[in-house]
Amino acid sequence: MHNKLTSWRQQSRLHCLHSSSKSELNLKVLEIDKKFLESTLREQSHSQLHGGWIGKCPYCAISDKTKKKQAYLTPRETGYVFHCCACEITQTTFHFLAGSQGNSKAQDYAQARWDAGELCGGGWNCPLPQKVRKHLLNEKEQRRLAYRLADQQRKEENYRRKYCTD
Ligand SMILES: [Zn+2]
Numbered sequence: 001m002h003n004k005l006t007s008w009r010q011q012s013r014l015h016c017l018h019s020s021s022k023s024e025l026n027l028k029v030l031e032i033d034k035k036f037l038e039s040t041l042r043e044q045s046h047s048q049l050h051g052g053w054i055g056k057c058p059y060c061a062i063s064d065k066t067k068k069k070q071a072y073l074t075p076r077e078t079g080y081v082f083h084c085c086a087c088e089i090t091q092t093t094f095h096f097l098a099g100s101q102g103n104s105k106a107q108d109y110a111q112a113r114w115d116a117g118e119l120c121g122g123g124w125n126c127p128l129p130q131k132v133r134k135h136l137l138n139e140k141e142q143r144r145l146a147y148r149l150a151d152q153q154r155k156e157e158n159y160r161r162k163y164c165t166d
Helices: 002-017 019-037 093-101 103-115 130-163
Strands: 042-046 053-056 071-076 079-084 090-092
Touching (some): 019 093, 090 093
Antiparallel strands (some): 042 053, 053 071, 071 079, 079 090
16 A cells, blocks of 8 residues: 555556646647547537537437437547436547447547557556557567577586586
8 A cells, every 4th residue: 555655656657747738639639639539520520619519429319318318529638528417438549449430440540649649558548559459469479489598508508518518
């Protein structure tokens, strides 16, 4: 418990140190979100009131009961958030794209965030794109292999030094 608290304090201190650059990165995220969220709602239009978009929910807009209720795409500090007042779903941009546009669209989005400066993965509200994750895993695997080979070589060398005198 105590350790957890200490590390949380350290993290928040780190966060303060980097807060200015972090908010610049958040602006980049908002730009990418905006691009990908274009025409994802039915009858999508800009909302003067909250600075995002308003329209019909792609999940539930078909039924008569929910016709009058609105769905929103609202810019928050860390990216856009989807919310539908009829089905009461709230999602980050990544999950909204995956749910309403399909996984390949969501992957394109995650890739765009990665390409813009690795704005995904741990600490972000968007996972690493699958391609990158695979690549990183491969690298880890390669390192492990290289380490194992070097270790083996060292053992062989030691063995030779010990038993083979020329
Ligand atoms: Zn809905």
